[in-house]
Every structure is written in structure tokens, then in C-alpha cells.
Amino acid sequence: MPPVTTGVRDTLNIGSSKVVVDMSDTIGLLQPNAEPFMSFLKIAKRNTETANSPKFEWLEDDLLPRWDAINLVAGYTASDTSMVVDNGAYFSPNDIIKVPRTGEVMLVKTVNSGTNTITVGRGYGLTAAAAIVNDDPLVIIGNANQEGSGTRELKSTQEVPRFNYTQIFKTPFGVTGTENATKMYGGKDLAYQQAKGGAQHKIDIARSYMFGEKKLDTSGAKPLRTTGGLLSFLTKNNYDAGGQLTATEFDNNISETVFKYGSKEKILLCSARLLTVLNSWAMNKLEVDQQAKEFGLDIKKYITPFGTYNLMNYQHILEGAVYGGYGVIIDPANVKHRPLAGRDTKLETNIQANDLDARVDQYITEAGLEVRNPETHAVLTGVTS
Known part of the structure; x- marks a missing residue:
């Protein structure tokens, strides 16, 4: 991992290799396609809906039980x-x-x-x-009813209220006036920090949308809210592979269940290990999603008799000893990015103090995640081979 610098960047902590070294004019940014799921939510306009309050609510319902x-x-x-x-x-x-x-x-x-x-x-x-x-x-x-009979007993299900909170995300960055005036290979450092900060900001939101738990904290001078993520909502279809995951096991225990309800096309957010396993026995069934490719997203389609998975490489989020064996299946029709009105991602510029010889900007977003009908999603865990 690259070294981390705290505070405003100056001419000493920017790294000497950027100042006067015979190097390419292009700086390679780690993880350029860093957040495919967040990109999908924003590109697919139907998956973004403005929230009019920091606590946003929705109703869930189902047909009568059979x-x-x-x-x-x-x-x-x-x-x-x-x-x-x-x-x-x-x-x-x-x-x-x-x-x-x-x-x-x-x-x-x-x-x-x-x-x-x-x-x-x-x-x-x-x-x-x-x-x-x-x-x-x-x-x-x-x-079955007799001839000439009247109305049957009226029976209906009752809608269940659900809610989540918006969370305020901030990603600040800055450079001194001197550093900003210094000529560098690769162009102005501020522009590069803006690009990198945007990617980091999106990843911070994505991690909260995966692992976060909703909370309203009123212990401070002002309210502090956190948004609930996917794992806090997806409690219905959880399957522990317990090690090896075979194609038959995947279809019998996951695909049969998750495609029973909702859309016949789902998103599968994959850890690196799950991608490796899927590729080992599904290679001939994988297709490139050409429409997603037009937006710069690398998505593969895995077609099963029950429905189609859109595979997204999510190894930068689903990583580590526990989450490194995860896969999270999402019905895109039942997931939304909910920014507070007028508070979706913005780049605020020149927010430094008036007497500061520096330029400080920040990305700011106030948004939360809406996840409807847990039965239409699933969580796969414990995949090792």
C-alpha cells in the first residue's frame, strides 16, 4: 500500500519522484475501475432516488402466503x-x-x-x-365456491414499514500555494488529487453501503447518522459454502433460491476467491456485458437455467480472512442510492481558511442505501475453493 500523508500536502511530503525525475507524463492510479457497484447505481438512473429527509422510509409487501x-x-x-x-x-x-x-x-x-x-x-x-x-x-x-354464493372472506397482507438514514461522507484534500505553483510531471498535483479523491470518496461510500449499520447518534452537539449497508438488510437467503463450492451446489442452494423472487437478472458482487472458483467451472458460460462496457464497467454475465448473474469484481471491498470468501447477490430492482435533496456528491473548492496559503477542496455526499425485499437478494459466505 502507498504511504499515507495527513494534512495539507507540501513540497516535502508529495514524494520526490514526482518533482524532477525522468519519468512518464502519466501517473498510473491504482484501481481506476475502483467502484463498479456505485458506478452502476449512478449510471442506472432508476437506481437513484432523492430522499427528502435524513430518515427515509419505504413499505414492503407480499402476496398472501400459500x-x-x-x-x-x-x-x-x-x-x-x-x-x-x-x-x-x-x-x-x-x-x-x-x-x-x-x-x-x-x-x-x-x-x-x-x-x-x-x-x-x-x-x-x-x-x-x-x-x-x-x-x-x-x-x-x-x-372453490358454490353457485350463487356471495363474496368470500376478505383477506390481505399488511405492508411492513422499513427505513434507513443518510450519512454524510467527506473526503478532503489540499496543497500549499507553493506546491500548487511547482511544475510537475503528470500535470498539476491538485488535479491528480481531485481524481484520486473522487475514487476514494466513492470507495468510502461503497464500504458503508456494504458493511454499515444504521444509527442515529444524538450524544453530540449535532445529530450524527450512519446508513445501514447491504449485509445489515440481507438476512433471508444466507448460505455458507463451508469451503469448496461446486457448480451443482451453487445452482441447488443459491440460484434456485435467489431467482425464486424478483428479477431474473441479478448482480453478484464477488470476492477474488469467488471469482476464481466461478471461473474454474463457469468459464464457457461467461459473456462480456457490452452495454456495461460502453460505460467503462467490466462486467461478465453468467447465465443459469434460473436467471442471469452480472458478475462484478468486488475484491477491493470483499477482502480479508472473512469477507474474502463472500459473494453478495443483489436484485437491482430492489436497491437504490438515496441522496438527500441537493446533497448528492459535490466537489467543494477553496474551503480553506481565508489566511491559509493553500488550496483545500473536498468531496461531500449525504446519502443512504435503500434495500427492499430481502428475499430477492442473497449472501454467500465461506468460499475457499
Whole structure:
């Protein structure tokens, strides 16, 4: 890693190799494509939405649940008609339900949500009634109603409120007046620091968007807020590879699950190790994303029978002994960059004190991350080979 300089840069701490040395006129900046995910959020305008308050909120909802299970250790015989289930509120009279293990179809006659008890007509079809065991899954396949009947019981899901905070990010840099006037190979150092500061600023936001946890701190003179990142929201589809990850394991335990809900095209943020593993058994299935290439992003497409992954090299964020074996799968339709109104990334120039013989600029952003419907995303951990 390069040495770190604290404070305003002067003619002594800029590094002698930049001043008078026979070298190329171009300075190679480490990680030029440093933050593909943040770049994607900003390029794809649909993934940026202005927040009108430092606490921004949204609602999540789903269709009525279709799956439940029997809840009696002893189970039920083929003639029992009263059954305790996990969630009685899922059912309504005249629902048609099926027991996948036996194939039996039943008609729901009455429901007691308070005791989670349903009464049913057994063998309601061609398949004969059979014994049902504890935890047997039940699926609501539809409903049947008599001729001339009135409206069925009204039932709906209730929206769940979610929220996050915007966070103020600052990346300052500066040079003395003397240093700024000194002729250097590669052009003015200030312009270079602006470019490098912009990349660093974007990476700082990206790290918070991955690892951050939301918090409102009122212990100081003014409020301090931090935004919650992806890992704090993605709690539904977590899979630990526990070492080796095979193609079959990836499809069976990850792709089948993550493409069940949401978009059929996802973003997969990859650690270096995960990229190596994917490349070892998916090489012939990888395609270059030409549209992303037009914006300077290096993205590969991995097509599976369940959906398509857009692979992004995220090794500069997902690194180290723990995160170096991670992969984070994102449904782009359910993730947004939420800058506070008028507070998206700006370069503030000449913010130094009036009597300071120097030039100080800074990048400043106040923004947070919106992550909807965790079921449409996933986190893969523990990949070593």
C-alpha cells in the first residue's frame, strides 16, 4: 500500500519522484475501475432516488402466503377432520389445500385463527385420505365456491414499514500555494488529487453501503447518522459454502433460491476467491456485458437455467480472512442510492481558511442505501475453493 500523508500536502511530503525525475507524463492510479457497484447505481438512473429527509422510509409487501404446515406431534389419522396448523390466519373457508407428501386434497370448512385450528373435508378429490404427520407441509392451491354464493372472506397482507438514514461522507484534500505553483510531471498535483479523491470518496461510500449499520447518534452537539449497508438488510437467503463450492451446489442452494423472487437478472458482487472458483467451472458460460462496457464497467454475465448473474469484481471491498470468501447477490430492482435533496456528491473548492496559503477542496455526499425485499437478494459466505 502507498504511504499515507495527513494534512495539507507540501513540497516535502508529495514524494520526490514526482518533482524532477525522468519519468512518464502519466501517473498510473491504482484501481481506476475502483467502484463498479456505485458506478452502476449512478449510471442506472432508476437506481437513484432523492430522499427528502435524513430518515427515509419505504413499505414492503407480499402476496398472501400459500404454504403452511401441520402442528401436532402425534399427527392425524385419515379420518381426522380438525387440525392444528402453524398459522390459522393463512386459511379461509372454501380454500382448497393439498398435502404434497400424500397428494391428498382437502376443502377448508371453518377456521379458528385464535387456536390455529381448521376443519376440513378429507379426500376432496380422487386421492384418498391418508395419515398426516407433524410438520407436513400444506399448500393452498386455490378456492372453490358454490353457485350463487356471495363474496368470500376478505383477506390481505399488511405492508411492513422499513427505513434507513443518510450519512454524510467527506473526503478532503489540499496543497500549499507553493506546491500548487511547482511544475510537475503528470500535470498539476491538485488535479491528480481531485481524481484520486473522487475514487476514494466513492470507495468510502461503497464500504458503508456494504458493511454499515444504521444509527442515529444524538450524544453530540449535532445529530450524527450512519446508513445501514447491504449485509445489515440481507438476512433471508444466507448460505455458507463451508469451503469448496461446486457448480451443482451453487445452482441447488443459491440460484434456485435467489431467482425464486424478483428479477431474473441479478448482480453478484464477488470476492477474488469467488471469482476464481466461478471461473474454474463457469468459464464457457461467461459473456462480456457490452452495454456495461460502453460505460467503462467490466462486467461478465453468467447465465443459469434460473436467471442471469452480472458478475462484478468486488475484491477491493470483499477482502480479508472473512469477507474474502463472500459473494453478495443483489436484485437491482430492489436497491437504490438515496441522496438527500441537493446533497448528492459535490466537489467543494477553496474551503480553506481565508489566511491559509493553500488550496483545500473536498468531496461531500449525504446519502443512504435503500434495500427492499430481502428475499430477492442473497449472501454467500465461506468460499475457499
